[in-house]
Amino acid sequence: MNQIEQLQNLIDKSSNIVFFTGAGISTESNIPDFRSTSGLYNQEYPYPPETILSHHFFMDNPNEFYRFYRNKMIYRDAKPNLAHEAIANLERNGKCLGVITQNIDNLHQLAGSTHVVELHGSVYRNHCTKCNKYYSLDEIISKDLVPCCDCGGVIKPDVILYEEALDESVIDEALKMILSADLLIVCGTSLSVYPAAGFLRYFRGNHLVLLNKTSTPYDNQADLIIQDSLGNIFKQINTK
Numbered sequence: 001m002n003q004i005e006q007l008q009n010l011i012d013k014s015s016n017i018v019f020f021t022g023a024g025i026s027t028e029s030n031i032p033d034f035r036s037t038s039g040l041y042n043q044e045y046p047y048p049p050e051t052i053l054s055h056h057f058f059m060d061n062p063n064e065f066y067r068f069y070r071n072k073m074i075y076r077d078a079k080p081n082l083a084h085e086a087i088a089n090l091e092r093n094g095k096c097l098g099v100i101t102q103n104i105d106n107l108h109q110l111a112g113s114t115h116v117v118e119l120h121g122s123v124y125r126n127h128c129t130k131c132n133k134y135y136s137l138d139e140i141i142s143k144d145l146v147p148c149c150d151c152g153g154v155i156k157p158d159v160i161l162y163e164e165a166l167d168e169s170v171i172d173e174a175l176k177m178i179l180s181a182d183l184l185i186v187c188g189t190s191l192s193v194y195p196a197a198g199f200l201r202y203f204r205g206n207h208l209v210l211l212n213k214t215s216t217p218y219d220n221q222a223d224l225i226i227q228d229s230l231g232n233i234f235k236q237i238n239t240k
Helices: 003-013 055-060 062-072 082-092 107-111 137-142 168-180 196-202 230-234
Strands: 017-021 096-101 116-118 121-128 134-136 155-159 183-187 207-211 224-226
Touching: 003 207, 003 224, 017 082, 017 168, 055 062, 082 096, 082 107, 082 230, 096 168, 116 168, 121 137, 134 137, 168 196
Parallel strands: 017 096, 017 183, 096 116, 183 207, 207 224
Antiparallel strands: 121 134, 121 155
16 A cells, blocks of 8 residues: 555545645745745844744834835735645545634635634734734735734734744634544644644644655655655545
């Protein structure tokens, strides 16, 4: 039995599948990742991306933050790819409990997934730092470089920046999902970002599957590892 057949067999036998996804699932939708050789963290900017995407930098340099954020973090024309659609199919068919994602691009929802836990927030939600008024992405795009609320406060994306803690209710929901899973399939993440990657320690189900182009710190714990593009993997998997 080859690796694809093994994956199909695990999916067929499971009824409580949970997917844990990272930037690698969206690269085939033309959204660049962060840590690959061509990713955002290996490009040259006046400041390191990790610095620009930090809480203190947002507060101290909103102009520079939003210049980077608008150019490198928002991809409004991106469409779900085969992997997003396969995961949504499994949820529709009652096989998948949902998705835990490190991504902020909304592509799982656009593909049809309804139970998506966004560990790091979403570019589609924004709030005023002063009065907490909600703003959509369209409203942010239509404003000046640094979008401001009617009250005068700076609007901040609902995206978890460096130096910010994950939302406790989101953590609880993610852990509940992982503890309920009989099959955990990790897609497109190096599992090097904490605390998100540490969530895998709570998995008590039957099988852990890692689908990623490169190795991860959890390889020695996985029942199945496939190092290939997600599009190539899922085009061979029946999720209907």
